[in-house]
Amino acid sequence: MRMSKLVGRRIKEDPRDAQIISHKYIIRGGYARMVSAGIYSLLPLGSRICSKIETIIRDEMNSIEGQEVLMPVVLPRELWEESGRYKSVGEELLRFKDRNEKDMLLGMTHEEAVVHLIRSEVNSYKQLPIMVYQIQTKYRDEARPRAGLIRVREFTMKDAYSFHETQECLEAYYERAHKAYENIFRRIGMKNVVSIKSDSGMMGGKVSHEFMALSEAGEDTIFMSPCGNYKANKDIAVAAWKFTKETPKELEKVHTPSKETIEEVATFLGLKPENTGKAVFYIDCNENLIFAMIRGDFEVNETKLKNYLKSPSLRYANDDEIRRCGAVPGYASPLSLTNRSKLRIVVDRSVAESSNLVVGANEKDYHFKNFNLERDLTGTEITEIATVRAGDPCPLTGAPLEEKRGIEVGNIFQLGTKYSESMNCNYLDKNGKSHPMVMGCYGIGVGRSMASVIELSHDDYGPIWPMSIAPYQIHICALNIKEEAVKSTAEKLYANLQSKGIEVIFDDRGEKAGFMFNDADLIGVPFRVIISPKTLETNSVEFGIRGVKEKQMIPIEDLVTRFQSMISEELKKYQ
RNA sequence: CGGGAUGUAGCGCAGCCUGGUUAGCGCGUUUGACUGGGGGUCAAAAGGUCGAGAGUUCGAAUCUCUCCAUCCCGACCA
Structure with a gap:
């Protein structure tokens, strides 16, 4: 991609409304633009990052036998009446009428839709277990969207649903999904994600985990033991409180x-x-x-x-x-x-x-x-209805609990039969007897994950993207591009790298060096190559890694093969 | 939904308190010249329903009222 053609400008000043770092950089770097409160358009850079996150998610979902489907955003009221959620869910569910005065709604999660699909397609124990997933837009009419892409109304989410004969089968699959989630966050480059026990809220079901990106910008409060063995959301955290009784005195x-x-x-x-x-x-x-x-x-x-x-x-x-x-x-x-x-x-x-x-x-x-x-x-x-406080004794070890903040980037639930019973999603066992399917569901917020990576990985100049999700792999800055030698070398390198399948962004604008460097920092591509009259004197280019001060000179001859191997080396860290 | 704040050019802001020429500044944009390793310099130019509506007034960006939007705190939240 040529910078001269890239849609989405960089902005020098922090936007007025942004408080947290990811919000500032998402706007300043030209990754996304707000259309309305909590509703964003993704620009090419943001779109590329999200696509890469989605590719990693697909890969891991497929590895646990997931089958990708696509369900509608607009759903009819009847389906949600069946599950009882048309009434039980509050104003967060956006309801509206179509031209025939028929009650419709925007899907905020897709249990109803997936049950509608599966109950007519899957009827036999021979077909179970199965898992289907989609990467689809969700809409939640949040009372207060905030923090850039962290808490929005419209967002892209990967949601997966598994169907089983028994609770045991669900539990075994749940463990596999948990592992797949750990893989996903590791591959996205989020080293700060922990899974914690959580409340299942309106989803129903018993066991659930939230995947939390630990960050001061997070909205959720988490309590962790110093050893890390106990982690729980504030909503359900418990402590080994000890109270002492004394001799009762007179009222x-x-x-x-x-x-x-x-x-x-x-x-x-x-x-x-x-x-x-x-x-x-x-x-x-x-x-x-x-x-x-x-x-x-x-x-x-x-x-x-x-x-x-x-x-x-x-x-x-x-x-x-x-x-x-x-x-x-x-x-x-x-x-x-x-x-x-x-x-x-x-x-x-x-x-x-x-x-x-x-x-x-x-x-x-x-x-x-x-x-x-x-x-x-x-x-x-x-x-017990008490809220845990920082310093309360850990229920496992008695050590004082630490309070952390986290961004909920994913969650997994053992739903059980809440939806299959209410919506008649049954299978026939060996004896021809009908049973409700046992369900699990598994979600990941894509845009929220992108923002969380910025919260984790940035410096004073911009985001530092992990190679696995970076919008491009190499950023070429051609200084003094009016000089023919610089221009031809840069153009040739750009073409050669692209022909090898390397994702490269090429700053061909002929701006001042500092101007281009600042833009490059905001774009946060991990590898940077600088070509200038100075570097060409030694027939080489300067190579640097985003966020690392040291630079090295690399001779022009073997550039392409060296970059190929360096990039695949770097990508290995996220496999 | 309760409390607070803000809304003036693409972005960031001043002007408002104390009403009065043609509404400014910085960045960005366009054109030209110089410059060329961390947002450079000079010259010229384009760009505004001052969030919307109503009111007060000879006169409103400025005062009053209503509404809308955005942000923050709370409530709420798979």
Whole structure:
């Protein structure tokens, strides 16, 4: 490719809206342009990188017997009614009507579509297991797109779906998919990806893993043990908390004028937050009032609470709803509630296993000291709803957990029979008996992966692409191209490299050296060749590697073969 | 959906508070000349519904209201 013809300009200044490095370089380097919030066009450079990522993904999917298919972006309402998700999924699902007033939607994930396909094509145990995958556009009507290509509304995703006779077969395949995912991220050059246990959320199913690119720009919080054996998303992370019980003291009502927050009450009484109990009120999907009680130094983990309550949605209760049970906001207490109908009191272990806590008195300006759950209250449900904090003890070793940020670049789920049962995706076993297929699903965000590579691999001048996904393999800069010797040498090298199948970008614009170097840095091609009157004096060219200071001179004679072998050497690192 | 910020040439910004010629600056673009190893110099040129609409006013980029868009924090989120 000649730079003089390349579509997509480089920009000197950071775009106003960009906060994170990948967003800045994606715009400044001419990889993509925003069309609307969270909706981007890819320019040739970005398109080439994504294509290469997709090629690696295809290769690994094919190696675990995946068969590529292509399903529609636009889907009819009926299909999603079958799975129940037309109602259960919120506004993130973009719904619209076609010209005949028929309800349609934009696919945000393709379980329904793939089940529609497979249930009519596959009916016998003899055909199982199978896996199909696609690389297709998804649309999610995100409330708040952000961070360039990290969180967008429209994006390209590889999604794969496997179908099995049994859970055991799924589990075995799941392990193979996990391995294939590790291969993919290694081959893309993402050394910072870890797989962690996660919550399966709206997807349903039990076991799931997220592949997280560790990065400060990430939106997810991860807890890891120092040894690396325990890794989990904040949503489901657990810790080996130890609580100690003391001899219960007598319940005592104390005056706490205008002290409503945990911090205020604890300070006022000369205690620490861990000596208090905190009340948080929610409304679940059945309009039950949920009184969540937790020790004052913890936060309620809404994912854990949702899972415990089996309530897909949960929202904070407002003050009126809190008063419904006789609780007083700011001084709410599980004691002396006047109305316990449609009320569930869910108590965290931190409260159940501690003693003599300060809790509200359900009376303005008053609290109780020395609350002891088993002595003072009945009719509660005790479970674990606490959010892990940095430094909490690792559940495996007890070592303090470290908090990290991560970008979710992929995920895998053991779906089970959630979709096959609701949508009648069955097979006949040896005895002619019908069973729902056991499903797994496996996703990777392509554009998000590209952005994550920038977050991992860049310097002050631009991205540093791994050879496996770089938009080009060699970047030729011809300095002083008006000189015939430079021009002819560069043109000849460009043609020769291309004829050998090497992907080369050639800066033929005749710009100043510094100008071309800065552009080359933003394009981030790993190998750079400089041809100038100076290098031609010794009948050679200058060779450099992106991100490495040292340069070397290479004689012109054996350039093409040397570059061929250097590139294949470099590519081997990503096989 | 709640809180905050921003919107002026392709990009980045000044001007607005305190209304008043023809709306500026840098980068980029075009033409020419010089220059030639880290965004060079000089000269000339093109490029604007000042986010949109309404209002106040003799007069609005500037004041008021409504709306829209984008970003940040939160809520939400396979």
